[in-house]
Amino acid sequence: MDELFKNKYRIKSTRLKNYDYSSNGTYYVTICTKNRECCLGAVNDRKIKLSTMGKIVEQCWHETIKHFNNVILDEFIVMPNHVHGIIIIRSNRWIF
Numbered sequence: 001m002d003e004l005f006k007n008k009y010r011i012k013s014t015r016l017k018n019y020d021y022s023s024n025g026t027y028y029v030t031i032c033t034k035n036r037e038c039c040l041g042a043v044n045d046r047k048i049k050l051s052t053m054g055k056i057v058e059q060c061w062h063e064t065i066k067h068f069n070n071v072i073l074d075e076f077i078v079m080p081n082h083v084h085g086i087i088i089i090r091s092n093r094w095i096f
Contacts, residue, residue, distance in 0.1 A: 030082055070089055070090050
């Protein structure tokens with residue numbers, strides 16, 4: 001039976017139990033907007049045209065390496081209602 005969260009059906013997490021996601025590795029990340037609202041841009045002629053908010057998301061992705069010296073950024077794309085990216089964690093040293 002599906003689990004309910006706030007009286008809504010949701011999919012079960014695909015995260016591995018007891019896995020330390022801060023450990024070294026390559027991670028594929030997907031982040032969705034609230035209610036999957038298409039506020040990050042629009043697709044026209046098979047190309048994404050980012051909104052102001054979408055441009056901010058793109059800028060924040062690229063600035064991630066300024067905040068974490070143990071991260072390498074790989075492929076990344078902003079879609080109208082979500083973001084996909086590949087991030088590589090190469091050590092457990094963080095800078096704050």
